[in-house]
Amino acid sequence: MSEKIRIVGVEEHVALPVVLDAWAKAGVPQTPQLGFGDDVIARRLRDTGEQRLAKMDDQGLDVAVLSLATPGVQNLTAATALSVAREANDALAEIVSSNPQRFQAFAAIPTPDPEAAAGELERAVTQLGFRGAMLYGRTGDKPADAPEYDDLYATAARLQVPLHFHPQIPVKPVIDAYYSGLGAVGMGLATAGLGWYYDLGVQYLRMIFTGVFDRNPDLQVIAGHWGEVILFYLDHTGVIAPNTDLQRPLADYFRQNFWVAGSGTVSERYMRWTAEVVGTDRMLYSTDYPYTYGTRPDDFPFLDTSRGVARSFLENAPFTDQEKVAIGNGNWERLTGR
Template identity: 30%
Template sequence: MIIDIHAEIITKGYLSRLLKFRGVPRIEKKDGGYLIFYGDGLAYPFDERMYDLSVREKEMDKSGVDLQVLGLAIPGVDMFRKSVAEEIAKETNNELSEITQKNSRFLAFATVPMKYPDLAVKEVERSVNELGLRGLKIPSNVNGKPLDWEGFYPIYETAEKLELPILIHPTTPLMSEVMMEYGLTTVVGFLFDTTLAVLRLIFGGVLERYRGLKLILPHAGSVIPYLISRIDHQYNINPDCKEKISKPPSEYFKRIYVDTAQSFYLPAFSCAYQLLTADKVVLGSDYPFVSLEKSVEFIKNLNISDEEKEKIMVENAKKLLKLV
């Protein structure tokens, strides 16, 4: 069995809604596919692979992926006003639940209006208790607000209580205005933003407070594994870094799972693998932006034991999703 814990989807309801919108966010038809606009100068194309499950299943069959965890692609719902954000989140989660109930090859992470924590908590509870969704997908910042903001604490408390994994997904980076050229938003902006998000969760004391929180950081841990010595050094020399945590940042980071999305350069992947071991790595493809076949083959070709490959491709995900 192979589980892909990080796959993108634009539900048909979400697609229909954003085709009617003007301004940002919105979706437009383009060259036989679609283009989604999610910020000033920020857009990405997508095709039927993003919303047609039959196409997706064929690629899963070809790559050997048995189970895929779906999550709504960016921009999510936090760019909308309160009533619309709540409505779209509910509609999306209902559709994701319907997909998982009809097709045993899919599970899903809920989308919630993080900008409105009171609504987010209610939607987390509804999505899990009534709809059977298996986790939560949140952006790396919420319209510019960092994830260690105390207003988000009730969301983390709820996720911890329900033993839900939280996938922290890149969104519009906080410094996107200097990344518009050369595709730098996706090349480095997304990774910088998820790195910043997790470091703030660590230094801000969120992982100290919620010790049972289960976080998944995409892209082999962003750039944290590469910088971990520098991060711990800052903790050792800067008294401000010790105000809310009692251990070096690396100790908290070792509690976090990382996925393998777009991590095909072995030396870079090795940073995460050596720091966290196979116990904290899960297969994630970021499909349809990345080839499922390539994602699976990269893990199969690693010079590690079959037992470790099994952890990465299935066992760790089973634990996170409570399939065992």
């Protein structure tokens, strides 16, 4: 390309002290993947300074839209979720204000307290300048389509800000039924190997089939991991749609209410499939830092990557220059209106 693409990563995670403290008090296992300890992933999650900027430069990422590591504040009690979310959002706003050219942020939303969830989204957008919010599918056993969240979704639609959903661990009965008896491999399959994506994909379908988007036709949702499996089975799932009360064909919801990013899954096949199903004008970019970060072999020895893989992957994609610019930053700017 004759002109450098500006790349905005919309799924770039952080671990904040207030959230780590709340998780520890709640008895959450203190794993490196959540930001605890001295493991390389934990250190990268907690860092929002020069080291993170250096990693962004290494990947060719111009802007990182920061969000809490899964499950945000959605594993906390209603009594504590709001205060932790507010403090986390204030901290994220300070990080962004320290370097607004490189950082943006998604708000943490206290879904355990549904009455407070919409209010905190409004505050984060109108007072803190956030571009939207990051949600994490279920809140406990409560699915994302629960009627209690109608006000939250209506508020997002009114404010014209997207809600990015991120997977979380499936509920225990699912883990026991499908992933038990396999040792460490079982939990790997239940989470980043497979289970995360099915769990969240089902949440998306529940939102569609229970009328969330029919009640809020302007609601915009960002799906990572190339659509959380659903795009690959849309033709099958669409067969049952005529037997429902949906106001539109199933595929239309994904082409009118969803935006899709790869979450660091460097797969040209998945990228092409996503473009075929939803179109390049509905595609965004993300690296899922630090979980799929792999600029050097010593970061993740099992990944065959090279320096700047985020940028080179997009620059070498089988799209026109105009489409690459749209995926890199244009669609994000159009979605957020700035």
